[in-house]
Amino acid sequence: MARQRIVTFATTGQSLPGEVAFGVLRTKVLREMRANGWKRLAITSPGANCGKSTVTLNLAFSLAKQKDVHTIVAELDMRRPSLAKMLGVKGKTGFDTVIEGKADFASLAVRPRPNLAFGLNYSRAQSPAELLQSPTVGPALARIEAAYAPDLMIFDMPPMLVNDDTLAFVGQVDCVLLVAEAGTTSMREIDVCERDLAAQTNVLGVLLNKCRYMEKNDGYGGYN
Structure with missing residues (x-):
């Protein structure tokens, strides 16, 4: 997991660089979502390779360290699913079949912690954008929430500027965290994404990832 930059995975008490930063992110996310009564968080990025899936996994395992917080992570990047590979998990039936x-969910959920479960995809789904805006989506999510009552559902979404999958879905969530890549993502790209997201839901914030020239204890990106 450390090779995949999942620095919050260990439960032995050892601290890897960046773990504290994700603890701060966890606290801020929980505080904001509880204050607003929000349950569903999408994580996306303007383009590919910004590290949104790495952020998703680190946030999920950091949340799991709070025993009273129950989290479900659903992978909705169905063109290029990556979470199963990052977690070292193999399977055949993906979360897309739950959406359909x-x-x-119980038949395919991966549960690495008592209070954390994943719905993963193992191959590319057919027509992701159409699936994500189909009438089956809302009832599928409602069934999961009714059965498991998670404190948070986190959705790992595709990058926004490469297809319309994320825009097809974000009306289903309470808020979105946008992950930008330092030195690569432009302010214009961030502005475009924020405007499009704000038209459908709440923008929780922008996380600047892969910052290589910051002081050791500054910001969230130093772990990378």
Whole structure:
């Protein structure tokens, strides 16, 4: 997991660089979502390779360290699914079948912690944008929430500027965290994404990732 930059995975008490930063992110996310009564958080980025999936996993395992917080992570980047590979998990039936109403979440959930479960994808889904705005999506999410009552549902979304998948779905969530890559993502790209997101939901914030020239204890990006 350390090779995949999942610095919050260990439960032995050892601290890897960046773990404290994700603890701060966890606290800020929980505080804001509880204050607003929000349950559903999407994580996306303007373009590819910004590290949104790495941020998703680190936030999820950091949340799991709070025993009273129950989290479900759903992978909705269905063109280039990556979470299963990052976690070292193999399977056949993906979370896309839950969205389609063809499978129950319980039959495919991966549960690495008592209070953390993942819905993963193992291959590319057919017509992701159409699936993400289909009438089966809302009822599928409602069934999961009714059965498991998670404190948070986190959705690992595709990059916004490469297709319309994320815009097809974000109306289903309470807020979105936008992950930008330092030195690569432009302010114009961030502005475009923020405007498009704000038209459908709440923008929780912008996280600057892969900052290589910051002081050791500054910001969230130093872990990378």
